[in-house]
Amino acid sequence: MKPAPFDYVVAASPREAVQYLADVEDASAKIIAGGQSLMPLLALRLARPSLLVDINRIPGLETIERISETTIRIGTLVRHRMLCAQTNSPLLHEAARWIGHSAIRTRGTIGGSLAHADPAAELPIVAVATGMVIEVMGPSTQRTVDAQDFFIGTLENSLADDEMIVSVISPLPERWGFAEYTRRHGDFGLVTVAAAEVQGEVKIAVGGVGSKPVRMLESEGLVNDSVTLSGQLIDQAARAAAASVEPNGDFHGSARYRIGLVEELVRRSLRQLGSGQADSEVDWS
Amino acid sequence: MTEITGVDPKGNESVGRAVQRKEDYRFLIGRGHYVSDLRLPGTRHVAFLRSPLAHAKINSIDISSALEADFVEAIFTGESDPFKSVSLIARSALPSYIETAQPILAWDKVRFSGEPIAAVVATDRYLAEDGVELIEVEYERLPTNVSAWSTPAEPLHKEALDNVLLERRFQSGDVEDALAGAEVVIERELISNRQGGNPLECRAGVALFEPGDGTLQFWSGTQVPHLVRNALAELMGMSEAKIRVIAPDVGGGFGTKAALYPEDVAICMIARLMPGTPIKWVEDRAEHLLSATHARDHRYLVTAGFSSDGTLLALKADVTCNVGAYSVYPWTAGIEPLMAGGLLSGPYRLENYDCMVRAVATNSSPSGPYRGVARPASVFAMEAIMDEAARRLGMSTIDIRRKNFIGPQDIPYKMPTRLVDDSGHYERCLDKALELFDLDQFLEEQQRRRGTNEPPIGFGVACYNELTGLGRAASAGPRMPFRTGHDACTVKVNPDGTVTVFSGVTSQGQGLETTVAQIVADGIGVDYDDVQVRIGNTDESLWGFGAFSSRQAVIGGGAAQLSALVVRDKVIRLASELLEIDINDLILRDGKIWVAGEVEPRLSLAEIARVAYLESNRLPDGMEPGLEATRFYDPIRGAFAAGVQIGSLEVDVSTGEIRILKWVCVEDAGRVINPAIVDGQIAGAIAQGIGGAMYEHLIYDGDGNLSTGTLMDYLIPTSGEIPEMIIGHLQFPADNPLGVRGVGEGGTLGPNAVIAGAVADALGILVDQLPVTEGAVWEGLQ
Numbered sequence A: 001m002k003p004a005p006f007d008y009v010v011a012a013s014p015r016e017a018v019q020y021l022a023d024v025e026d027a028s029a030k031i032i033a034g035g036q037s038l039m040p041l042l043a044l045r046l047a048r049p050s051l052l053v054d055i056n057r058i059p060g061l062e063t064i065e066r067i068s069e070t071t072i073r074i075g076t077l078v079r080h081r082m083l084c085a086q087t088n089s090p091l092l093h094e095a096a097r098w099i100g101h102s103a104i105r106t107r108g109t110i111g112g113s114l115a116h117a118d119p120a121a122e123l124p125i126v127a128v129a130t131g132m133v134i135e136v137m138g139p140s141t142q143r144t145v146d147a148q149d150f151f152i153g154t155l156e157n158s159l160a161d162d163e164m165i166v167s168v169i170s171p172l173p174e175r176w177g178f179a180e181y182t183r184r185h186g187d188f189g190l191v192t193v194a195a196a197e198v199q200g201e202v203k204i205a206v207g208g209v210g211s212k213p214v215r216m217l218e219s220e221g222l223v224n225d226s227v228t229l230s231g232q233l234i235d236q237a238a239r240a241a242a243a244s245v246e247p248n249g250d251f252h253g254s255a256r257y258r259i260g261l262v263e264e265l266v267r268r269s270l271r272q273l274g275s276g277q278a279d280s281e282v283d284w285s
Numbered sequence B: 001m002t003e004i005t006g007v008d009p010k011g012n013e014s015v016g017r018a019v020q021r022k023e024d025y026r027f028l029i030g031r032g033h034y035v036s037d038l039r040l041p042g043t044r045h046v047a048f049l050r051s052p053l054a055h056a057k058i059n060s061i062d063i064s065s066a067l068e069a070d071f072v073e074a075i076f077t078g079e080s081d082p083f084k085s086v087s088l089i090a091r092s093a094l095p096s097y098i099e100t101a102q103p104i105l106a107w108d109k110v111r112f113s114g115e116p117i118a119a120v121v122a123t124d125r126y127l128a129e130d131g132v133e134l135i136e137v138e139y140e141r142l143p144t145n146v147s148a149w150s151t152p153a154e155p156l157h158k159e160a161l162d163n164v165l166l167e168r169r170f171q172s173g174d175v176e177d178a179l180a181g182a183e184v185v186i187e188r189e190l191i192s193n194r195q196g197g198n199p200l201e202c203r204a205g206v207a208l209f210e211p212g213d214g215t216l217q218f219w220s221g222t223q224v225p226h227l228v229r230n231a232l233a234e235l236m237g238m239s240e241a242k243i244r245v246i247a248p249d250v251g252g253g254f255g256t257k258a259a260l261y262p263e264d265v266a267i268c269m270i271a272r273l274m275p276g277t278p279i280k281w282v283e284d285r286a287e288h289l290l291s292a293t294h295a296r297d298h299r300y301l302v303t304a305g306f307s308s309d310g311t312l313l314a315l316k317a318d319v320t321c322n323v324g325a326y327s328v329y330p331w332t333a334g335i336e337p338l339m340a341g342g343l344l345s346g347p348y349r350l351e352n353y354d355c356m357v358r359a360v361a362t363n364s365s366p367s368g369p370y371r372g373v374a375r376p377a378s379v380f381a382m383e384a385i386m387d388e389a390a391r392r393l394g395m396s397t398i399d400i401r402r403k404n405f406i407g408p409q410d411i412p413y414k415m416p417t418r419l420v421d422d423s424g425h426y427e428r429c430l431d432k433a434l435e436l437f438d439l440d441q442f443l444e445e446q447q448r449r450r451g452t453n454e455p456p457i458g459f460g461v462a463c464y465n466e467l468t469g470l471g472r473a474a475s476a477g478p479r480m481p482f483r484t485g486h487d488a489c490t491v492k493v494n495p496d497g498t499v500t501v502f503s504g505v506t507s508q509g510q511g512l513e514t515t516v517a518q519i520v521a522d523g524i525g526v527d528y529d530d531v532q533v534r535i536g537n538t539d540e541s542l543w544g545f546g547a548f549s550s551r552q553a554v555i556g557g558g559a560a561q562l563s564a565l566v567v568r569d570k571v572i573r574l575a576s577e578l579l580e581i582d583i584n585d586l587i588l589r590d591g592k593i594w595v596a597g598e599v600e601p602r603l604s605l606a607e608i609a610r611v612a613y614l615e616s617n618r619l620p621d622g623m624e625p626g627l628e629a630t631r632f633y634d635p636i637r638g639a640f641a642a643g644v645q646i647g648s649l650e651v652d653v654s655t656g657e658i659r660i661l662k663w664v665c666v667e668d669a670g671r672v673i674n675p676a677i678v679d680g681q682i683a684g685a686i687a688q689g690i691g692g693a694m695y696e697h698l699i700y701d702g703d704g705n706l707s708t709g710t711l712m713d714y715l716i717p718t719s720g721e722i723p724e725m726i727i728g729h730l731q732f733p734a735d736n737p738l739g740v741r742g743v744g745e746g747g748t749l750g751p752n753a754v755i756a757g758a759v760a761d762a763l764g765i766l767v768d769q770l771p772v773t774e775g776a777v778w779e780g781l782q
């Protein structure tokens, strides 16, 4: 369990980092941020980059700034524990608390989590539910990608080989709900649900049931078409969600069980959204 | 609780107190010395090429391109000697037993995914792994079997065409007759889950062959250094005098490190082929999950008959244990089935017993000793039967157990398998556990919740007897060519009056340096701080079988006590001569000699030791210089430790989530040497048991690939999953020098049964299969 040989450089700026990516033949360079997903892949020799570009010492990427009444910009190197500590977005605070253990949250970054595109990871799910916009840089380009379009499949994103995430624009939802079921404290969720109302529109994203966060379009329609979020409507939306997913089963839980969890967790997240929890005080525990 | 008198009740006794552990300071400041910490100059590192296939013929192994790589220093395969001519063969004289030859490096055939095929030597582990990738093996796939109760696709060993390596029937009384007269007959099929020991420190070894004097030194994280030396001498054709095995600090073992593995032998052989070069291999977690021993992959088909008052009349069982690809060295494939059949009826009186046990080879990592050996599974099976009989008879699960317990009046109780129970204190354990658990309050709350939307709660109970400290008679069952009944200990008072002990015990974190020091301190009559204990080095201690079977407090402790008493005796005799006072009037306490009734001591131990070593002119006629003794101890039989666990949980019916509410354990450890260590052993064992009951599961797919190959999928509980525990003690002394009973494993015996019983109690769902996951609970509710 030791990585195959690789070269290593430290980038001083995003521009330099993407230039390193572009300069390597056969596109086998990789950025390393917190290393919490990449290092295990290297150790198991499932990833064999010829060059690692370390972005940890690039200044300015580890900040969260309020850019408007309803949005914040989060630098790609913002660690999960900083998301836990910030108070701008109670939803991000709540979701980040569920990521792994404190050692992992201390190193892991939001950009790394999004780029890694694990379909069960919390931040990609929140990104889709809130409609985050990902700010991307290449050697000669700068562009933005909607979270919805960013995730392509399991561990697959829409970045070109020489592009990197610089930051994300994260809308602050008016109301939200978050529910996750893990087998042990700190595990990836078997099923994770984020529901967020942004500018009056509710989106529901579910993780653990496909190769990327999956939107519950029918449930969203039910919720958005109705003026009040009654218990009955929540049940209906939860059932609609369960009916729409086709998860794979494995030894952690059968497909049937995961569908059952989708129903229950969509119910819980909508109840939380309906109760207006987002305005309540942040739980620091 | 029984009062226990020590050797010198007036003294400043160490036994019975939670003295500060001798080991802790060095661990806490980061100065522990594990095999990985050993950095000898010129060390070379080994990485093994492991089979990616579960069952295949090896047509060819091509190492040519690996040999061309300049970073590869050497490559060894099983095709050439010394590897080819040696294999690990666990021996037993049981009639139906079939031996298997486990290669050091597989060369003609691989039998499980992860089996070592080649070893690459390089200056560091990274390069060694790079070298492994350059080896090309041509395999011819063979049909694979990973389940022990499905029809074998292809024999693993030509000596056992049906893959059965051992079958044994335990029989007593007339089961059919008794079943015919039973009021209720219960039939169940119960399946337990495959697990591994997963100590924090995986396996590790450094081997160095010294060309100057032809000696081999082997630093190994083994639990059994003397056995390893004995085996290495035989396997490598060396004299034992030229082999030294050293087990330094070891970070957990749980039985996993009580086997001798092909990798151990391989690195010793490589060391001999590369004289003067230290050869190091440190197992990583992926290797551990894949190729260290597994355990508890069992199926129990049980039929039990009860009379209308709940008396267990007969027990009939067919037990199949998946023993993996080879009969584990040196314990044999019998280790789990024989234990399962030998102790299935647990703490219950039984006359009519008919139990067939078998060991079936499959394409999986060999099964070996793992904390609790088989009994976490067999207790699960037995307690499931008791619970169901209670339900069918309309009795409480508590009453039916009371009805059947072996009691103090039955002792010594000969079990239907001829093991002799010397405890009988099960009901006392149960009473105390119920008191600590507060069953009445629980039942009230359970009743209250029944009418509400709150999560339902249930409680489960497990009663068990752990056979600990097996002497030569009790360890005879597997009929191996050795009996693990004894250990030796050397106690020596140094010329300055301090004490050095060379004990045959080993420690993987259980604090044996502390425990042995406490025993010796009291045995001689010196301060605990003045006793140093050295363990784990075959050149220092005379003999010890090592750590397994909850044996060390009983056997190693017994040897320490006996040796200490001999030394004490000599000190007193010498003091008597020097003082010209009758030995019966002298007391040795706190390292000083007192005359009975006097307030000031007459002599210090240091003064006496000085005479013993430096002033032979003052020794009485016929007395040899020195203050030292070596004694063996063998309890002949064993000491049964009674135990009861009761736990309650609530179930979130919408997710199947199980939340443990309360956990109580009461065990009879006999005389407790160090209460903190004993509680730690019990708590750790329960935590491991809960891991097995709810999380830990090694799963192979149909092709024999391990699906749970990392700790992302093989789930070990964290402190977040383990409840607070309430631990109670009974102290009925056993019949051995210290009155102790082993407590190393008992805690693992309860949780399977407790969790299964509690889920059944909460939801009315019968649990037939482990682990009890939220998914299984949820499915059961649909």
Ligand SMILES: Cc1cc2nc3c(=O)[nH]c(=O)nc-3n(C[C@H](O)[C@H](O)[C@H](O)COP(=O)(O)OP(=O)(O)OC[C@H]3O[C@@H](n4cnc5c(N)ncnc54)[C@H](O)[C@@H]3O)c2cc1C
Pocket (backbone or CB within 6 Å): A030, A031, A032, A033, A034, A035, A036, A037, A038, A039, A040, A055, A076, A098, A099, A100, A101, A104, A107, A108, A109, A110, A111, A112, A113, A115, A116, A120, A121, A122, A123, A159, A163, A164, A165, A166, A186, A187, A188, A189
């Ligand atoms: C034991 C354990 C438990 C965990 N549990 C969870 C969990 O419950 N939930 C969860 O969500 N995660 C979990 N993680 C993963 C963790 O959250 C990671 O931190 C995260 O997935 C990746 O972030 P990172 O900064 O560590 O990225 P790295 O590991 O450094 O990189 C991951 C990938 O992202 C790429 N990358 C990184 N930064 C950029 C960038 N700016 N632009 C483009 N590509 C980039 C890298 O090239 C690589 O491919 C766990 C990890 C561990 C070790």
